[in-house]
Amino acid sequence: MTKNEPLDPVDWKILAELQNDASITNKVLADRVGLATSSCHERVRRLRANGTISGIHAVVDPAAVGRSMQAIIAVQLRPHRRDLVDRFTADALALPETLALFNVSGPEDFFLHVAVRDSAHLQRVLIDHLAAHPEVWHAQTHLIYGKAVTSPIRPDR
Template sequence: MAENVALDTVDLAILRALQNDARISNKDLAAKVNVAASTCLERVRSLQRRGVLVGFHAEADPAALGRPLQAYIAVRVRPHNRDVVEPFIRFALDLPETLALSHIAGPDDFLVHVAVRDAAHLQRLILDGFTSRREVAHLQTQLIFDHVKKWDITVP
């Protein structure tokens, strides 16, 4: 993970442009940020090497893939130690329903974002998947009515 990397105005302009359209060609990106194409390509590569740009992604709509119902499952595991946490993370990430997993502070240990076909699918996932694990001490499920992602991180 990159920590407080020094970025100049060209780097910031490149980041803004890529966050707006990650599929932009290098030629168009260079024109947009007012540098030569070769300079732009090297700047993008430098941002990747320094850990500022960590990926370019294609996102699929879970509803279009037959999983329109999304939920957050807050999970508390016991004991909360590395021997329990690491296998739980692997388990949750291996589930096809899992979209994302966060290891969090507070009364719960994990927040698992899932997408399922319907309420019955969610119930089976919880009862047959999560609660069947010995380390799971508590679950709380919250249905998601709407999910909007903010793709850009505001850069100065």
């Protein structure tokens, strides 16, 4: 199986189960998808080897670690130079408040997803870190209300 090869229904069942709970044992996973444990292990190994499964990690609730406020910051850079973009990207990802960074098309260049303690903490991130970059031409903050609603990757219909 290569990365571009279509997944079969069993592969999709494996992905659904692992996206729901990646900590389940191979035996439990095999039982749920109707495979022998060795066959299930081999499929998961191939899905990891070809990059379909790119990682397994714990999802930490930011509020549980004292960062109950989240925001998306739309950032425009000027000028657009590779060295400035690379520096901004590295610095944004180095911030402990950063949850995700998206390089996007449109009027903004980046969407920066951050988790902070409160509005004063958010202001420090904006002024002390983002505004400290002379290439940051404009930043617009959007507060996030509630928790993110996410969905697993599923097969096309």
